Amino acid sequence: MPDITVLRTGAHGTPMSEYAAALRERLPECDVALARTPADERDLVADARVVTGVDIDEALLSEADELELFAGAYAGYEHLPLDALRERGVAVTNAAGVHxxxxxxxxxxxxxxxxxxxxxxxxxxxxxxxxxxxxxxxxxxxxxxxxxxxxxxxxxxxxxxxxxxxxxxxxxxxxxxxxxxxxxxxxxxxxxxxxxxxxxxxxxxxxxxxxxxxxxxxxxxxxxxxxxxxxxxxxxxxxxxxxxxxxxxxxxxxxxxxxxxxxxxxxxxxxxxxxxxxTPHTAGQTPEYWNRLADILATNVPRLDADEELQNRVA
Structure with missing residues (x-):
């Protein structure tokens, strides 16, 4: 099963496949899996330590038995089920600084x-x-x-x-x-x-x-x-x-x-x-979006292993 699961919903009009590729480049020792369907998401989050994406609902969260970190793909995190994540002891980070x-x-x-x-x-x-x-x-x-x-x-x-x-x-x-x-x-x-x-x-x-x-x-x-x-x-x-x-x-x-x-x-x-x-909410649009977000997660995976403070932790 994957170490990191990338959920399927993209951001700013760019596909999550680019994000998954950036993560694989930075974390070659990790198995990075990209979910392409709802069924993929349910299967791939089951044993993943890290899940990353725009959002995760409580139904999908209930399938993630081994989850330790949800790495949000947006700077905002008010839309996330923070109470449910907290109850499960899951750390949450965001994309602050990417934009x-x-x-x-x-x-x-x-x-x-x-x-x-x-x-x-x-x-x-x-x-x-x-x-x-x-x-x-x-x-x-x-x-x-x-x-x-x-x-x-x-x-x-x-x-x-x-x-x-x-x-x-x-x-x-x-x-x-x-x-x-x-x-x-x-x-x-x-x-x-x-x-x-x-x-x-x-x-x-x-x-x-x-x-x-x-x-x-x-x-x-x-x-x-x-x-x-x-x-x-x-x-x-x-x-x-x-x-x-x-x-x-x-x-x-x-x-x-x-x-x-x-x-x-x-x-x-x-x-x-x-x-x-x-302008149609384009200030955050940049070709470097996934690279910068991948840099944050690549920094946090070793910190997660060492039980150190996570970059951009919000909950």
Missing amino acids: APSAGEQVLGYLLTFARRLHEGWRRQQHREFRHYRAGELKGSTVTVVGLGAIGQGVVQRLQGFDVDTIGVRYTPEKGGPTDEVVGFDDEALHDAFARTDYLVLACPLTDTTRHLVDRAALNTLPPESVLVNVARGGVVDTDALVSALRREDLRGAALDVTDPEPLPEDHPLWNFENVVV
Whole structure:
């Protein structure tokens, strides 16, 4: 029976066969099996010490008698049956950090698009209008990054050299961070930061604290020339409040890689704003996804054998 079972559901439009191949390359001493059908999954998890994939439901988990580690293929893990995994003594890891380079680059692309008004240039190209418009500079602006995990830090790292001021928002501001200033989620500090923000970048998990963090009050606090960028989760933003702010021209624009609802319905008003860029949850897409995820699991298999602390352990 396999040491590692790779479940069949892929991620970001890439097949799990690539992930299995990357694991075999890094762990030649391990038997890595790829499940291709539901029946394969049930058979292959039965004696596997490690199972990896996007999700594992309780029915499949009940078949995994020897399971010691479930290696999640997403950074998020709220969808997993954590209580059932805990009861069985199964460790859980996630893909935190895998998305940081691609998401950081995508955020930088959004910021430069709005700073230089490249979206307006694209619009005029579609109408074959060779007509000048005024563009700005990213230099001298203030970028506030909510969430200083791997993605948030990746954003800040890529802003170095652009001569911008940065504010970070995190649960434990006393830990500091890579930004010029760090604040917490208390209303006074948060709204003071928002009031000084030119670009608000959301890179945080969706929690009770961050759900609708960007609501009507927050949008009223942001300067009218500010731009909202969301690569976190759609629910961090109150969508109705955002639409209202855009209609009132209380924001310069928004770049949304995630929305609430998601997918965004065809008749949703956000599609109709010329100052809104919508991408279909692509910030995490990278050809290096499976290689980076395989690196994490290849690090953790020897640690599992030695009963050492696991990289990216979440439960």
